[in-house]
Amino acid sequence: MTTNNPLKVLYKEVNGSKITTDVYLPPSQASSPQKYPIVIDIHGGAFMLGHSGMVSIPQVNDCLDRGWIVLVPNHRLCPGVNLLNGPMQDIRDLLSWIHDGSLDAILKGQGSYQADLENVAAFGTSSGGHLALSLGFGVKTPPKAILSLYGAVNFSNSLWWKELPHVAAKLPKDLSPSFLQRVYDEFPIPTDSSVSLEGQTESGVSKGPDFSKPRDAFAFTQIAGGTVLDAIYPAGQTTDREYDLVDPARNVTADFPPTYIVHGQSDTMVPIELSRQFLGILKDAGVKCGMTEVPGEEHTFAAMMEVGSKTWWLQREGFDFLEGIIGRGPQ
Numbered sequence: 001m002t003t004n005n006p007l008k009v010l011y012k013e014v015n016g017s018k019i020t021t022d023v024y025l026p027p028s029q030a031s032s033p034q035k036y037p038i039v040i041d042i043h044g045g046a047f048m049l050g051h052s053g054m055v056s057i058p059q060v061n062d063c064l065d066r067g068w069i070v071l072v073p074n075h076r077l078c079p080g081v082n083l084l085n086g087p088m089q090d091i092r093d094l095l096s097w098i099h100d101g102s103l104d105a106i107l108k109g110q111g112s113y114q115a116d117l118e119n120v121a122a123f124g125t126s127s128g129g130h131l132a133l134s135l136g137f138g139v140k141t142p143p144k145a146i147l148s149l150y151g152a153v154n155f156s157n158s159l160w161w162k163e164l165p166h167v168a169a170k171l172p173k174d175l176s177p178s179f180l181q182r183v184y185d186e187f188p189i190p191t192d193s194s195v196s197l198e199g200q201t202e203s204g205v206s207k208g209p210d211f212s213k214p215r216d217a218f219a220f221t222q223i224a225g226g227t228v229l230d231a232i233y234p235a236g237q238t239t240d241r242e243y244d245l246v247d248p249a250r251n252v253t254a255d256f257p258p259t260y261i262v263h264g265q266s267d268t269m270v271p272i273e274l275s276r277q278f279l280g281i282l283k284d285a286g287v288k289c290g291m292t293e294v295p296g297e298e299h300t301f302a303a304m305m306e307v308g309s310k311t312w313w314l315q316r317e318g319f320d321f322l323e324g325i326i327g328r329g330p331q
Contacts, residue, residue: 016188021073026064035116036329039068044126047078048219051192067329074191078232119326123147133248145325146259147318153278155243161226168224182214258288260321264297292317
């Protein structure tokens with residue numbers, strides 16, 4: 001499947017929400033079945049926005065050039081479901097779907113492709129980075145390697161409750177609580193929104209959020225107010241208020257998958273210090289790990305970077321790390 005026309009497959013349905021993944025296949029001239037490493041690519045959007053069409057296509061193409069099959073999943077969006085029971089559970093179910101043979105059943109109709117279940121990796125941007133890291137614990141068969149690009153971690157850090165005036169300045173002054181609460185009326189729980197945190201749209205044209213939509217207004221209000229965690233994992237929905245079940249930083253052990261981090265040094269939404277702390281936790285546990293800091297880059301830079309730029313080559317170090325562990329596919 002080309003990056004212009006991925007195969008869209010239903011991998012889960014729950015309470016009316018039909019949850020799909022896009023499947024991208026690398027070029028193949030093989031006449032007999034061959035095994036290809038599998039890489040899961042998870043979109044960002046503060047767990048409340050975005051969809052599978054809003055990932056970086058240059059990153060997908062880089063993965064395809066390495067001979068990897070790329071799965072770009074959707075997941076249910078908060079706040080109609082909490083982080084643990086919604087996005088995390090959906091992505092974990094996708095991993096199980098891969099391992100139970102469902103992906104291979106799809107691939108049989110696409111030529112000579114087979115899933116190399118010994119070499120599955122995951123990466124994501126922002127909230128997608130968190131979801132990739134969340135596959136490193138609480139699952140039967142974790143990925144062989146994980147890449148987090150400015151992912152959300154260390155939820156106990158006070159930075160998560162810091163107000164962001166530069167985001168608040170973009171909000172209309174007349175957003176009423178009753179209007180914002182309409183996001184909870186959405187049923188079935190959506191798995192896509194038209195605008196991502198990066199500002200991308202389905203057409204590829206960059207624009208800001210549409211504040212006439214309750215979801216866009218709600219999400220950016222939470223980001224501006226430093227209340228994202230309370231919106232996606234609210235007190236009262238669980239007895240575990242300290243985020244033990246959802247924070248990768250609290251679940252690193254010696255057998256956590258090899259992990260690489262890429263983060264912009266000028267990130268004002270998920271400060272780079274959070275990733276630096278997480279790298280320290282990985283090192284203390286003896287996990288194979290590494291980190292690339294990208295000078296001058298803000299949050300969500302992967303969406304807008306130019307192929308061949310300094311940023312492009314720096315962030316690519318994360319994919320080289322994955323390749324060093326899962327290898328390349330048949331060429």
